[in-house]
Amino acid sequence: MEGHVLVKKLLSTDNRRGSYSDNSQVYRKSRQVMIVNKAYRYRLYPTREQKMMFAKTFGCVRFIYNKMLSDRIDYYKETGQKLNNTPAQYKEEFPWLKEVDSLALANAQMNLNKAYSHFWNDSQHFGKPRFKSKKNRRASYSTNNQKGSVRIEGHKVKLPKVGWVKLCQHRPLPENSIIKTVTISKTPSGKYYISMLVEYENQILPVIPKTFLGLDFAMHGLYVASDEDEAKYPDFLRKAEKRLAKAQRKLSQKQKGSHNREKQRLRVAILHEKVANQRRDFLHKKSRYLADHYDAIGIENISVKAMAKRKKGGKFSFGKSVADNGWNMFTNMLEYKLAWQGKKLIKIDKWYPSSQLCHVCGYQNHETKDLSVREWDCPKCGSHHNRDKNAAINIREEARRISA
Numbered sequence: 001m002e003g004h005v006l007v008k009k010l011l012s013t014d015n016r017r018g019s020y021s022d023n024s025q026v027y028r029k030s031r032q033v034m035i036v037n038k039a040y041r042y043r044l045y046p047t048r049e050q051k052m053m054f055a056k057t058f059g060c061v062r063f064i065y066n067k068m069l070s071d072r073i074d075y076y077k078e079t080g081q082k083l084n085n086t087p088a089q090y091k092e093e094f095p096w097l098k099e100v101d102s103l104a105l106a107n108a109q110m111n112l113n114k115a116y117s118h119f120w121n122d123s124q125h126f127g128k129p130r131f132k133s134k135k136n137r138r139a140s141y142s143t144n145n146q147k148g149s150v151r152i153e154g155h156k157v158k159l160p161k162v163g164w165v166k167l168c169q170h171r172p173l174p175e176n177s178i179i180k181t182v183t184i185s186k187t188p189s190g191k192y193y194i195s196m197l198v199e200y201e202n203q204i205l206p207v208i209p210k211t212f213l214g215l216d217f218a219m220h221g222l223y224v225a226s227d228e229d230e231a232k233y234p235d236f237l238r239k240a241e242k243r244l245a246k247a248q249r250k251l252s253q254k255q256k257g258s259h260n261r262e263k264q265r266l267r268v269a270i271l272h273e274k275v276a277n278q279r280r281d282f283l284h285k286k287s288r289y290l291a292d293h294y295d296a297i298g299i300e301n302i303s304v305k306a307m308a309k310r311k312k313g314g315k316f317s318f319g320k321s322v323a324d325n326g327w328n329m330f331t332n333m334l335e336y337k338l339a340w341q342g343k344k345l346i347k348i349d350k351w352y353p354s355s356q357l358c359h360v361c362g363y364q365n366h367e368t369k370d371l372s373v374r375e376w377d378c379p380k381c382g383s384h385h386n387r388d389k390n391a392a393i394n395i396r397e398e399a400r401r402i403s404a
Contacts, residue, residue, distance in 0.1 A: 036202045036340075037180070040173060044157075044184070044192040045166040053162050054184060054192065057100040058139040062132045064090065064097065065108045069129055072116075101160040104141040137188035137269065145179045150196075157194060159184070167194060174200040188269035206342040209296035209403050214396025216354065216388050217302055222286070222325045224388035226396040231286055236278040237324040244271050283330045291337035298399025300354065301347040304328050346399040354391040354398070358383060 046054060064087050075083035087105035091097045097105065118126035143150070149160050152173070156164040159182070173179075177200035185193050214226035222231035247268045254261035290297060304327050335345040348354070356368045363380040367373060374387050 034202050034204050035199065037197055037199050038174070039195050039197050040171070041193055041195045042157075042170070043168045044194050045168070046162075046192055050162055050165055051192075053100075054186065055139075057104055057141050057161070057184075058186070059134075060097055060100045061104050061108045061141040062134065062139075063094075064105050065112055066131045068109060068112055069131060072112075099161070101141075101143050101162075103143045103146070103160065107142040107144070138185070140183055140185035142181055142183045144181050150179050150182050165194075173198055174202075176200060187273060189266060189273045190269075191273075202340070204340065204342045207295050209344060209400075211293070211295045212396050212400045212403075213290065213294040213297045214392040214394070214399060215297060215299045216392040216395060217300060217327055218325075218388060220325075222327065222330065224392050225290075226389070226392040228290075233325045234278075234282065235324060236275045236282075240271060240275050244268070247271055279324075279326050280329070283326055283333055287330060287333040287337055291334060291341065291343065294343070296344045296346055296399055296403055297334060297338065298346045298348055298395045298402075299331060299334075300352070300395060301350050303350070344403060346402055348395055348398050348402075352395075352398060354394040355387055357390075357394050358385065359390055359393040359397065 067090060068085050068087070071085055072083045075081070087097065087102070087109055112129060115126075115129040119128055143160055145151075149158070151158050152167075152169065153164075155166060155169060157167050158164055173196070177198040179196055179198050181197045183195040183197075185195070187193070213228065215223040216225075218224050218230070220233070220235070222233040224230055247264070251261065251264045251268055254264050331345070338345050353364060356364050356366060358365065358378040358381065360383045361378060361381040363378050365376060365378070368376060368387060375385065376387070377384050
């Protein structure tokens with residue numbers, strides 16, 4: 001599985017620097033070396049004792065996060081001021097916190113500080129920090145690599161307080177890479193994974209765009225491309241709906257706390273995990289193909305979250321269709337795979353009338369605001385248009401104009 005990549009900074013051999021930006025990050029062009037952070041995810045196969053240590057660490061990290069949050073809330077109510085508490089302050093009162101990795105507890109503190117920072121700086125988009133529930137089946141913790149405390153030898157990885165854990169390293173780490181942080185996670189189906197964030201130097205030459213592609217978001221097919229066939233997304237969730245519904249009905253009939261209920265819960269979790277894996281695999285392959293064949297790709301900067309909600313008095317609600325095809329995941333994959341090769345993902349303004357413009361003569365047809373209009377003829381030049389194909393071509397040309 002390909003990991004997410006973050007371009008940190010660039011080292012240039014001369015003083016000439018250019019830059020281009022999208023809505024999320026700024027990438028600087030360089031002739032030589034780019035320092036990259038990239039995550040690699042591997043499956044872990046811990047022993048019974050190691051599973052117990054993982055469970056203990058998950059619990060301690062959740063406890064220290066909730067305890068620190070509770071104390072901060074109480075202190076603010078009493079004094080109106082911020083409490084600067086740390087995990088070390090609680091180890092005398094709760095000595096069992098000393099049994100787990102101290103850096104995992106420190107990262108829990110960092111996550112809490114980050115949650116408060118987001119809330120104070122942007123309360124419109126971030127709510128108050130919330131307590132972590134013990135009932136959440138997805139558990140994880142992060143730790144840092146200090147002086148080789150985390151390293152891979154053979155088919156095992158060394159983790160603080162846990163020891164050597166067997167892993168399936170299906171792809172090697174880059175040469176001369178440095179492991180920065182690792183995240184241990186457990187899925188609802190009971191599988192363990194490790195995500196390693198490594199830093200390494202990568203030589204990437206910026207590409208002058210020559211081949212352009214426009215992608216128009218499609219509810220049921222993922223996208224319609226200007227110069228490619230449709231994605232033909234297989235609707236994995238829709239196909240699994242009957243099996244999921246049957247498995248969830250059986251789960252609801254089991255007695256809470258029983259062994260049979262836990263077995264049935266595991267079956268439901270495995271079904272959900274299969275759908276997620278199928279979706280991720282499909283999106284990886286599509287994004288890899290497009291990133292390899294085009295220098296610049298244009299997409300509309302749309303809000304999928306807003307499309308999934310039914311507005312008051314609105315006609316449409318695309319919740320399940322939008323959630324199934326994973327458009328946001330696809331665009332994230334496309335963005336970092338293009339960046340690896342010095343290429344661009346160009347995001348077009350969401351108010352750009354891509355569906356209304358005739359790509360032949362430029363005439364704007366306001367009647368196409370109605371989503372039921374799937375095909376139309378241009379009154380000016382007489383060209384016949386498929387709504388989505390025409391929009392994809394307009395997005396491609398707008399991306400070409402922006403990159404010029």
